Each structure stands twice: as C-alpha cells, then as structure tokens.
Amino acid sequence: MWQPHVFVVLFGLLSLYGKGANCQHGYxxxxxxxxxxxxxxxxxxxxxxxxxxxxxxxxxxxxxxxxxxxxxxxxxxxxxxxxxxxxxxxxxxxxxxxxxxxxxxxxxxxxxxxxxxxxxxxxxxxxxxxxxxxxxxxxxDLPEPTISPVGEQIAGKPITLTCTAHPAPQGCKGNITWGGNFSMFIENIYNYEREDQAGKVTSISDITVTPSQREHNSPLTCTVTYSGVSTNSSITLDVQYSPSINIRVSGYNGTYENKSLTITEGDSVNISCNVNCNPMADISWGEGQGYNVIKAPRERVLVLQNVSVADGVTYTCLARNTHGSVSGTVSVTVEYAPRSPFISNCTSEGCRVEAIEGTSLSLLCSAESNPPANLSWAKTGQNSTDPLNSSSGRLDVSHVTTDNGGDYMCRARNKHGNSTVSITVVILYAPRGLTFNYCAVNGCFVEGNSSVKVQEGNSLYLRCDADGNPVANVSWVKQMQNGTITQISLTAQLNVTNVTAEHGGNYMCQTINRIGNTSKSISVVVIKTLTKDKIHLEGFMFGGIFVLLLAAITAVLVMRYKKKRRPPEEVEGSQRSPPNNYEVVYANIKRKTREPNMDPSPPNEGESPDKDLQYVTLDFSKLKPKSSPEPQETLYTEVKRK
Missing domain, CATH: 2.60.40.10 (Immunoglobulins)
Known part of the structure; x- marks a missing residue:
C-alpha cells in the first residue's frame, strides 16, 4: 500500500540589526x-x-x-x-x-x-x-503542516484535499507525502511549491480521492520531511453515506435480513435493527404489507413478548437520513401445538354423525397447527388407528355395517403437542328380525311358529318386537274374511281379555322407520271350550263303550278257542249248522271340524292343543240271538286325538 510521508517546515526568523559603538577603534x-x-x-x-x-x-x-x-x-x-x-x-x-x-x-x-x-x-x-x-x-518545535478543507466527505463523491507546509529557506524546503490506513480510490497526487518575496519556499500537495463508507472515521496523514527530520498532520475522514441495515435476533446466530424467523408460541424475542450510516438515521419498525408503524423513530429494537399466532407477520425496519433510505425485513413464523381438531361432518356440539347401513361413510378431520399436524383416527376402546390413511385425517368406510357404529377419536399431533376430538357414529337401518312374544296361562315365550292357539274364553297377549335404528313404529292389522285389512293396534302389543271365535284369523305385525319397513304374519286359532256336564256324559259313554267293546272282543276270542278244541266231527257238524246271526262289531268314525272362536284376552289360561274331533259309532244289535231281540241304540262320543 502506498504510504507517503508528510513533512512540515516552520521557519521563524526575527531580525534586529544593530551598529557597534566602538567607533573610535573602527571595529x-x-x-x-x-x-x-x-x-x-x-x-x-x-x-x-x-x-x-x-x-x-x-x-x-x-x-x-x-x-x-x-x-x-x-x-x-x-x-x-x-x-x-x-x-x-x-x-x-x-x-x-x-x-x-x-x-x-x-x-x-x-x-x-x-x-x-x-x-x-x-x-x-x-x-x-x-x-x-x-x-x-x-x-x-517543528511546526505541523495544515490539511484543508476540513469537513464532511460524501461516499462515492471525489474530493481534493490540500496539505501545506510552512515556508522554509530554499536550502531546506520540505518534501510532502500522504499516508493513512485506508483503501479509498486515489485519483491523483500533485506536489508543487510557492516562493514568497523573502525567498522562502512553501511546499504544497493536492490529493484527489473518492471515499467510501469503509473510510469513515479513518485517518488521513500529510507528512513533510526536511533533511531527515519530518513532521505530520492528520485528519479523521468524516464520510457521509446512506444507511445500511443488519437485522439480528437475540438467541439466534446470523443475520436475519430478508429471511424467515421461526418462534414458538408463548416465547419472547428481541429483533434488533442495526443501522450503519452517517449522519444518524431515523429508524422505525412497521408490520404487514401496509407498513403499519409500530415503533417511534430511533427505536432500533423490536420486542415481541409472549408471541401469539397474530404476531406471525412480516416486520420491516426502515432507516432514513439525508443521503437516502433503506429497509430490511424479517418474516416471523409462529409455531404452535394443534388446536382442537374439527370434523367436517359435525355441525353441533357433542359431535354425532349418522350413516345408513350399506352406504359409504367418510369422516374428514382437520386441525389448525404449525407445523401441520399428523392426523390419525382411533376407535374408543381399541388400540388401532385408521388403517386407511391416518396421516390425511380422512376415515373412509365403503360399506357401512352395524359394526362400524361407536365412538371415534381424531388425534392431531405435532412436535409442540397434541389435541383430540371425538365423534359418535350411529348406524341407521330398517326394521328387521321381527319376533312374536306370546303369553298364556303357563307363561310367556317367543313363538317361533306362524300360528298360536288360544282356548275360547281365555286371554291372549301378543307382542311384536323388531330390531331397527331409529326405533320402528309397530302396529297390528288383521285380514278380515272379506279380504279387507283392519288396523287392530297402533302399538307393539295385542291384548285380548276374552277370546271368542271372532278373534281367530291372520294377524300381521307392521314395523316402519325412516329407513324402511317390514312385516310378519301370525295365525291365531281359537279352540272351542266344552261344558262340565257334557264332559261328564261323554266320559261315561266313552267308558261304557270301551267296556262293551272289550267284552265283545273277549267273547269272540273264547268262542274261537273252543271251536279249535272240538272233535273233528263236532267241528264238521257245526259247519253244517245254520249260520250264526251274530256279527262282528264295527266302528263308524267320522271327523267333524270345529270352527275356532277367539276373542283376545289376557294371558292367564292355558291353550288346548286339539285341532279336530273324532266320532265313533258302535252297533251291538247283532251280538244277541234274533229270537230275543233288544232295542237297538247307537252311542256317540267324542274322542280327542292328541
């Protein structure tokens, strides 16, 4: 680097001329x-x-x-x-x-x-x-040279500085050089002399430079050298320039000018706007695209305390002086744990969603967070997560069954925490699985057949149960003999206290909800009831007939036995004897179907299992000799067949 030396000469001469007084001697x-x-x-x-x-x-x-x-x-x-x-x-x-x-x-x-x-x-x-x-x-003392002009220099603008040595005799005039710890661009150095009337020489040097921001507060020295002795004079360059900005953040290394800064919600941070300029600049902070001023001039530090999501904007530091203005920005991103997730299908608190059996179901869970949360689904009481696509937050079921009903939980998680929300999935389906509950005197039971029997005069209790969601509306109708349908009950129960024959017939249980409907029929058979006197008479007659029948069979067997034991001649004689007028007893069996007569009644009596009656006719007239005939009489009785 070129480092000239500056020499300054100061010469002072005081002259007083005197004349000797020793004139008498001539000296x-x-x-x-x-x-x-x-x-x-x-x-x-x-x-x-x-x-x-x-x-x-x-x-x-x-x-x-x-x-x-x-x-x-x-x-x-x-x-x-x-x-x-x-x-x-x-x-x-x-x-x-x-x-x-x-x-x-x-x-x-x-x-x-x-x-x-x-x-x-x-x-x-x-x-x-x-x-x-x-x-x-x-x-x-050796006087110093002078440097002019002394004042402000503007960065990038050429300026000429002059170093002037004090007058000295021609024989010892000074040599001027320039020096200093600077790197500014030197355009020219011009040295010359000026002689006064007394013959004294003044050494002068002009230097033309273009200073930059780097030379501000740098020394510039002019040195004058006289025959090995030197003196110098220095000035400090006062270079004026427009502002430049460095944005720094406490707790972070590096410069964040025009960059993004990530802060966790709830933290505090100081953002410093370091401005380099001459003269001093007015500094202000603004936020957002519209540059809303949030700090007064000369406030170089922006303090963000207890940072919230609202603080996540772009901040701009603006510095301005007489030579220009400049701005620097830093974009603040606030990270935070997931907020309470939101399920798109939920429209009210206590989230509940309905799906019809056989259709598809799609649940979309989303959560506000930064960084974006990982979303997963789990069913309450199970350790499994959404097997379809837990990261997307979508739970898809292509064919809904009742097994898909229950409580589900969506969890949103990132490095700052997690949050959950629950939803209840309700599966809707049409009524199905109709069953009949039948009560009689011997208890209540589920009737699996398509018909029930009830004794005339007893009570009848029928209940129709259906599985459906929502709960189905149940009603009873009866198909009349003329083919018309009559509604019997608007509830699930059919209760008749005194069953008559009119209560018999086909009944239909109808169930319906907003998803669909179904029905099931059951036949009610009413069994006619016998009086006590009739029961006793028929029992006596049946017993007598049974005794007579048994005696007749016994007599026939005895006669056959005796016949086998006769001598052959007797047998032969007997074969020639006139025919016997006695004939074998015969039975005439008739079936008579009885009309059921049913009247709904409470379930307090048993049922009769009979479906029809058998009638038997016995004729005993031919068992006696014709010589002594007796009046003939036909007996009837009712035989119950189980």
Missing amino acids: TLNAQQSVSVASGLCVEIPCTFTVPAGSTLSTRVTGIWKTTDTPSFIAASTEASMVSEGTKGRFTLTGKVHEKTCSFSISNAQPADQGEYVFRFEDGYHKYTYSSYKLSVSVT
Missing part, C-alpha cells in the same frame, strides 16, 4: 541580534564587519563564531579543523572574511544549538572579538 559589526529557527530546519544569517581605517585583512584571515557560555566551543570557522563536533557540518561560515563579511548558516537545527554567539577574526597578529555584538539563536 563594528552589522548582523541580526536574534534568530529563531525551527528544529530540523535551516537559517542563513547575513553579517558584515569593519576594521579600523588603514587596516587590511589578508586572504588567510580566519573567521570564527563561538558561544559566549563556552568560549572554547567553536561553532563555525573558515578553518574546519577548529569546529567542534556538535556543530560540524551543520554550522557553516559562508561569508568572505577578507572581504569583511561574516555571514553563516545553520542547517538541521537542534535544541542544543540555542544560545548566544559572537564573531572573532584572526589575521596573524591582527585579532579582534566583537563581544559587544552578540547573536541570540533560539530553536523552536
């Missing part, structure tokens, strides 16, 4: 009484002297300048061997002593050079010291 000296020189610079001191009239000086005359404090210290002389080491090479007697000039010069002035000096000449035996004429030399 006078004309020179400055005091000289001021900057440390490291040079000075030329003119001087002349006189000697008495008639006196001359040879060319071999020696001139000497020495200090008054140490007379033996020779600062300058025409005889170099006489000069002390401290001033040798720096103090030079430049005058021609034989021509009565005593001028001398000082270069690279040192602080030790400060003091009073007197002049003396020696020309053989002609010697003289001008002690009445003392020269005072003072050494000052």
Whole structure:
C-alpha cells in the first residue's frame, strides 16, 4: 500500500540589526541580534564587519563564531579543523572574511544549538572579538503542516484535499507525502511549491480521492520531511453515506435480513435493527404489507413478548437520513401445538354423525397447527388407528355395517403437542328380525311358529318386537274374511281379555322407520271350550263303550278257542249248522271340524292343543240271538286325538 510521508517546515526568523559603538577603534559589526529557527530546519544569517581605517585583512584571515557560555566551543570557522563536533557540518561560515563579511548558516537545527554567539577574526597578529555584538539563536518545535478543507466527505463523491507546509529557506524546503490506513480510490497526487518575496519556499500537495463508507472515521496523514527530520498532520475522514441495515435476533446466530424467523408460541424475542450510516438515521419498525408503524423513530429494537399466532407477520425496519433510505425485513413464523381438531361432518356440539347401513361413510378431520399436524383416527376402546390413511385425517368406510357404529377419536399431533376430538357414529337401518312374544296361562315365550292357539274364553297377549335404528313404529292389522285389512293396534302389543271365535284369523305385525319397513304374519286359532256336564256324559259313554267293546272282543276270542278244541266231527257238524246271526262289531268314525272362536284376552289360561274331533259309532244289535231281540241304540262320543 502506498504510504507517503508528510513533512512540515516552520521557519521563524526575527531580525534586529544593530551598529557597534566602538567607533573610535573602527571595529563594528552589522548582523541580526536574534534568530529563531525551527528544529530540523535551516537559517542563513547575513553579517558584515569593519576594521579600523588603514587596516587590511589578508586572504588567510580566519573567521570564527563561538558561544559566549563556552568560549572554547567553536561553532563555525573558515578553518574546519577548529569546529567542534556538535556543530560540524551543520554550522557553516559562508561569508568572505577578507572581504569583511561574516555571514553563516545553520542547517538541521537542534535544541542544543540555542544560545548566544559572537564573531572573532584572526589575521596573524591582527585579532579582534566583537563581544559587544552578540547573536541570540533560539530553536523552536517543528511546526505541523495544515490539511484543508476540513469537513464532511460524501461516499462515492471525489474530493481534493490540500496539505501545506510552512515556508522554509530554499536550502531546506520540505518534501510532502500522504499516508493513512485506508483503501479509498486515489485519483491523483500533485506536489508543487510557492516562493514568497523573502525567498522562502512553501511546499504544497493536492490529493484527489473518492471515499467510501469503509473510510469513515479513518485517518488521513500529510507528512513533510526536511533533511531527515519530518513532521505530520492528520485528519479523521468524516464520510457521509446512506444507511445500511443488519437485522439480528437475540438467541439466534446470523443475520436475519430478508429471511424467515421461526418462534414458538408463548416465547419472547428481541429483533434488533442495526443501522450503519452517517449522519444518524431515523429508524422505525412497521408490520404487514401496509407498513403499519409500530415503533417511534430511533427505536432500533423490536420486542415481541409472549408471541401469539397474530404476531406471525412480516416486520420491516426502515432507516432514513439525508443521503437516502433503506429497509430490511424479517418474516416471523409462529409455531404452535394443534388446536382442537374439527370434523367436517359435525355441525353441533357433542359431535354425532349418522350413516345408513350399506352406504359409504367418510369422516374428514382437520386441525389448525404449525407445523401441520399428523392426523390419525382411533376407535374408543381399541388400540388401532385408521388403517386407511391416518396421516390425511380422512376415515373412509365403503360399506357401512352395524359394526362400524361407536365412538371415534381424531388425534392431531405435532412436535409442540397434541389435541383430540371425538365423534359418535350411529348406524341407521330398517326394521328387521321381527319376533312374536306370546303369553298364556303357563307363561310367556317367543313363538317361533306362524300360528298360536288360544282356548275360547281365555286371554291372549301378543307382542311384536323388531330390531331397527331409529326405533320402528309397530302396529297390528288383521285380514278380515272379506279380504279387507283392519288396523287392530297402533302399538307393539295385542291384548285380548276374552277370546271368542271372532278373534281367530291372520294377524300381521307392521314395523316402519325412516329407513324402511317390514312385516310378519301370525295365525291365531281359537279352540272351542266344552261344558262340565257334557264332559261328564261323554266320559261315561266313552267308558261304557270301551267296556262293551272289550267284552265283545273277549267273547269272540273264547268262542274261537273252543271251536279249535272240538272233535273233528263236532267241528264238521257245526259247519253244517245254520249260520250264526251274530256279527262282528264295527266302528263308524267320522271327523267333524270345529270352527275356532277367539276373542283376545289376557294371558292367564292355558291353550288346548286339539285341532279336530273324532266320532265313533258302535252297533251291538247283532251280538244277541234274533229270537230275543233288544232295542237297538247307537252311542256317540267324542274322542280327542292328541
């Protein structure tokens, strides 16, 4: 890197000329009484002297300048061997002593050079010291150069800065260089000199640069070098530039400018808008697309406490100064656990959905969350999850059966937590599985046949039960003899307290709900009841007939037995005997069907299992001899067949 050095020269010379008072002798000296020189610079001191009239000086005359404090210290002389080491090479007697000039010069002035000096000449035996004429030399600090203009620089705009050294004699003029820890673009450096009427030279250097934002607060140095001694002057660049922004978030590494920041619901975060600019910018925070200002100027930190979902927007930091404006954004995303899931089929609290058996069912569960939740279905009381597609939140059943009814739970889960919602699935189906409950005196039972029997005069209780959802409406109808249908009961029970023959017939149980309907028929048979007297008479007659029949059979068997035991001649004689007028008893059996007569009655009597009656006719007239006939009589009785 180019690092020029800057040298500044300051030269001050105070002159007072005096005239000696030793005129009577003719020895006078004309020179400055005091000289001021900057440390490291040079000075030329003119001087002349006189000697008495008639006196001359040879060319071999020696001139000497020495200090008054140490007379033996020779600062300058025409005889170099006489000069002390401290001033040798720096103090030079430049005058021609034989021509009565005593001028001398000082270069690279040192602080030790400060003091009073007197002049003396020696020309053989002609010697003289001008002690009445003392020269005072003072050494000052080396002055610094000046840099102008001093003020503001604008980034990207060229500017020319000038370094000016203080005037110095031609023999010790300064050399100017530039330096500093900067990397700005240097367009040109131009060094030149300006000489005044006194012959003093002013060294000047112009530098043209284009500063950038990086050079703000950087030093710029101008150095002036004089014969190995240098001085410098520095300024701090005041570069003005438009704002630039870095957005940083507490607890996060890196810069979040124009990026997304993820925060968990309930957390707090500080978002800093770090602005680099000159001069200072006005800073404000805004949110959303419309840039709604939420912070006053110069508030560079945006504090979000107890973050909620509503805080998940884009925030913009805007910085503006006299040289321009700039903005930086950060998009805040708020993550949170799933809210209570929502089932699309639910329209009320205590979610319940109905499905008709045989149709399809689709339950869609969704939940608001960030990140998106994993959705799964499970049936209450079971450890299984939705086997179809638990991640999509959809539960599909292509063919609904009653097994699909029950309580289901949808669970939404992400890394921040989980939430559930339940739904009851109710399967609707038409009435089915009709059964009849029949009650009689011997108890109630389910009638599996298509008919029931009830004794005339007893009670009848029939109940029709059906399985259906929703519960079916049940009614009873009867098919009359003329073919018409008459509604008997609007409830599931058919209750008749005193059954008559009219109550017999075909009955139909009809069930219906909003899904469908079904029916089932049952036949009621009414059995006619016998009186006690008739039962006794018929029993007596039946017993007598049975005894007579048994006696007749016994007599026949005895006669056959005796016949077999006769001698052959008797048998043969008997075969020739006239025929016997007795004949075998015969039975005439008739079937007579009785009409059932039924009247509904309560279930408090038993049923009669008879369906028909058998009638038997016995004729005993031919069992007796014709010589003694007896009146013939036919007996009838009712024989019950089980």
